[in-house]
Amino acid sequence: MIDAHYDAQDIVIIGGGLSGGLAALALAREGFAVALVDEQSPAAMQAEAFDGRTTALAYAAARMFRRLGLWAALGADAEPIRDILVTDGRRAAPGRKGFVSSFHLHFDSRELENGEPLGFILENRHLRRAIYDALADEKGVALLAPARRMRTDFGKAAAFVDLADGRSLSAPLVIAADGRHSPLRAEAAIKVNQWSYDQIGIVATVAHERGHQGVAQELFLPTGPFAILPMTENRSNLVWTEAKAAAPAYLALRDDDFLAAVRARFGDYLGAIRLAGPRWSYPLAFHLAQSYIAPRLALIGDAAHAIHPIAGQGYNLGVKDIAALVEILVDARGVGLDTGSLSTLETYQRWRRFDSASLAFGTDALNRLFSNDFAPLRFARDLGMGAVNAAPPLRRMFMKQAGADLGRLPSLMAP
Numbered sequence: 192m193i194d195a196h197y198d199a200q201d202i203v204i205i206g207g208g209l210s211g212g213l214a215a216l217a218l219a220r221e222g223f224a225v226a227l228v229d230e231q232s233p234a235a236m237q238a239e240a241f242d243g244r245t246t247a248l249a250y251a252a253a254r255m256f257r258r259l260g261l262w263a264a265l266g267a268d269a270e271p272i273r274d275i276l277v278t279d280g281r282r283a284a285p286g287r288k289g290f291v292s293s294f295h296l297h298f299d300s301r302e303l304e305n306g307e308p309l310g311f312i313l314e315n316r317h318l319r320r321a322i323y324d325a326l327a328d329e330k331g332v333a334l335l336a337p338a339r340r341m342r343t344d345f346g347k348a349a350a351f352v353d354l355a356d357g358r359s360l361s362a363p364l365v366i367a368a369d370g371r372h373s374p375l376r377a378e379a380a381i382k383v384n385q386w387s388y389d390q391i392g393i394v395a396t397v398a399h400e401r402g403h404q405g406v407a408q409e410l411f412l413p414t415g416p417f418a419i420l421p422m423t424e425n426r427s428n429l430v431w432t433e434a435k436a437a438a439p440a441y442l443a444l445r446d447d448d449f450l451a452a453v454r455a456r457f458g459d460y461l462g463a464i465r466l467a468g469p470r471w472s473y474p475l476a477f478h479l480a481q482s483y484i485a486p487r488l489a490l491i492g493d494a495a496h497a498i499h500p501i502a503g504q505g506y507n508l509g510v511k512d513i514a515a516l517v518e519i520l521v522d523a524r525g526v527g528l529d530t531g532s533l534s535t536l537e538t539y540q541r542w543r544r545f546d547s548a549s550l551a552f553g554t555d556a557l558n559r560l561f562s563n564d565f566a567p568l569r570f571a572r573d574l575g576m577g578a579v580n581a582a583p584p585l586r587r588m589f590m591k592q593a594g595a596d597l598g599r600l601p602s603l604m605a606p
């Protein structure tokens with residue numbers, strides 16, 4: 192018997208970021224009564240100053256946004272990625288031209304038989320706005336924000352969630368979408384493998400003279416990857432991975448000097464460039480939960496796995512978590528099973544943990560392999576890149592990986 196003091200829901204989601212918000216919408220569309228809790232207000236989370244990042248939304252993840260009806264609000268702000276160019280480049284030493292290796296990889300979306308771009312670059316603020324606008328029209332979602340989760344008790348038939356403002360919720364299942372430091376994961380005593388990369392992601396948007404033709408560039412520099420991601424309106428988003436010790440000096444530069452440092456890496460292939468917004472910085476770290484489930488609890492998004500942005504796959508993994516979990520919960524409910532029981536949740540863990548752990552370790556290895564200037568390693572990796580570039584089946588496999596289209600796809604992400 193559940194205490195009447197608790198507001199009973201089918202599912203309580205803690206964390207209303209990109210993962211929690213999308214999960215609430217997808218679950219409500221399937222008829223679940225969902226409470227979505229975030230300690231920040233929706234207005235603050237949608238403010239321009241909240242997040243300067245873009246997301247490379249893989250083509251299979253974009254299908255889910257279409258199926259949920261979000262594309263009408265997103266399409267005009269989504270820049271399709273037609274090609275990805277990966278180059279083992281080194282920045283120019285003062286007074287010298289930058290060295291760019293002749294070994295490179297070119298992924299061309301036209302080689303895939305589905306005719307879709309490899310993905311879409313979307314500003315995080317646009318993703319948040321589309322999700323929150325849709326949530327506002329969704330009767331199945333009770334949005335509790337700002338509201339901080341304080342404590343959760345995991346009972347035999349339900350979990351009980353206490354919020355700092357005195358409100359209380361109960362549900363057979365609680366979903367942790369509360370980010371890479373996930374306090375809820377810690378409260379459930381789920382251990383996590385984690386380390387810092389000693390790197391900072393410097394993020395900025397530049398406007399440029401010439402068109403980018405939908406080409407995303409990844410330059411591997413000794414301090415880390417430097418990504419140039421095509422945006423709408425002749426703009427590109429830069430994700431410049433820099434050593435932790437050096438990043439503060441770059442972030443403190445005057446705009447002109449910062450642009451000069453960008454140009455030394457970026458080159459002049461897009462003509463003149465200028466800053467089109469503030470600079471941002473994100474400390475980079477690896478977090479992988481040792482279990483994605485506990486009785487009455489499922490972890491999704493960064494609460495389950497936070498990975499290096501080198502391949503732009505962190506949120507795409509979260510989207511796949513959500514699509515898989517929704518499918519499993521709908522199936523369980525359909526045959527009268529308990530949605531929060533360990534046996535239901537084990538199906539989710541079996542589906543998602545191996546897939547996301549392999550990508551997490553793969554991106555970790557990629558970052559270690561390329562974020563250095565050790566000549567023998569550079570030679571070996573350049574040979575590897577040349578070999579992949581010369582092999583169409585391997586190229587197609589990597590393109591499917593970039594499109595989040597490998598392995599078993601949940602129906603929300605299927606073609």
Ligand SMILES: Cc1cc2nc3c(=O)[nH]c(=O)nc-3n(C[C@H](O)[C@H](O)[C@H](O)COP(=O)(O)OP(=O)(O)OC[C@H]3O[C@@H](n4cnc5c(N)ncnc54)[C@H](O)[C@@H]3O)c2cc1C
Pocket residue numbers: 205206207208209210211228229230231244245246247248338339340341368369370371374392394430473491492493494500502503504505506507508509
């Ligand atoms: C530089 C950079 C570039 C990236 N680029 C890409 C990319 O191109 N493609 C891609 O797929 N991914 C990318 N990512 C990864 C992506 O940004 C993240 O995976 C994604 O934002 C994670 O969202 P989330 O909702 O899981 O977590 P978060 O955004 O961390 O959300 C967690 C939420 O939980 C709330 N919360 C926490 N504790 C509580 C509490 N006690 N009570 C209530 N609420 C709480 C917080 O307020 C927050 O809103 C990038 C990451 C970085 C750093």
